[in-house]
Amino acid sequence: MAGLLERRYAVSILYASLQGCTRFTEFRQALGEIPPGTLAHRLAELEHGGVFERVVHDSRPPLVEYRLTSDGERLRSIVDALAAWAGARTTVR
Numbered sequence: 001m002a003g004l005l006e007r008r009y010a011v012s013i014l015y016a017s018l019q020g021c022t023r024f025t026e027f028r029q030a031l032g033e034i035p036p037g038t039l040a041h042r043l044a045e046l047e048h049g050g051v052f053e054r055v056v057h058d059s060r061p062p063l064v065e066y067r068l069t070s071d072g073e074r075l076r077s078i079v080d081a082l083a084a085w086a087g088a089r090t091t092v093r
Helices: 010-018 026-033 035-046 076-092
Strands: 052-057 063-068
Touching: 010 026, 010 035, 010 063, 010 076, 026 035, 026 063, 035 052, 052 076
Parallel strands: none
Antiparallel strands: 052 063
């Protein structure tokens, strides 16, 4: 799992998910300048690694959501700690 999370944008995607993002466009809006191909690849890697579950809703157009699995939820405390550390570092400077 650590190898998966060291990939560029992986922790940011996980953080965005914890903030409520579930769809590709929501992740793009939350993450800013991430290339769409990179986002798609990271979401697929996180799904394959068991962090996300990809849910396809039968609708027109098809609606795809990414939901945290139980393993993904277990990472919440780590991501929260990283966010708190990053926030503390930006306020000190």
